[in-house]
Amino acid sequence: MSSRQEILEKIQQLRLDQTELPTIPEFKNPINTEEEFKASIEANKGEVISQEKLMSWISESGFQKILNFSQLINLNTTYARIDDAHELDQLQVAIIDGQFGVGENGAIWITNEQVPFRAIPFITEHLVIVLPKNEIVPTMHQAYIKTSSQSYSFGLFIAGPSKTADIEQSLVIGAHGAKSLRVVLV
Known part of the structure; x- marks a missing residue:
């Protein structure tokens, strides 16, 4: 019998006691x-804005390349549509929908249903996420x-x-992705 076979047989003969998983207590939900979600977004260096403020910001900033993938708001403007990820080059603003947000930390869940190209949230200079107000859960457990x-x-x-920081804890915003995050609650 080979040493490999001996080891495999010994592993199969082991009978380890089953350990029950701990029960997770029910956490209090914030009032x-x-x-809490808005405060978390702002603590994360993001901004929660109205649809009107979004429109004003876009028109005043003079962005040349804006992609709108949101199904939740109508911006009354025609923006570029893309079919090839290579066209994301120099993307200034991407507007996408979020499925749901998390109150305790301001996280917003995004899947391939919201973005046709995985690179969009990372390659754009400014990211705008449109999120239904009724889709905010209190904790990551519910998320x-x-x-x-x-x-x-x-x-x-x-x-x-x-966000990233070096060993001296010098914070740099936008080094590995969007320089800004704006959230529009609808």
């Missing part, structure tokens, strides 16, 4: 999940329950603009 029933090929939580 106002929407307000993970919502994601577990979904089928998707790509999913992520976004909780603010890209």
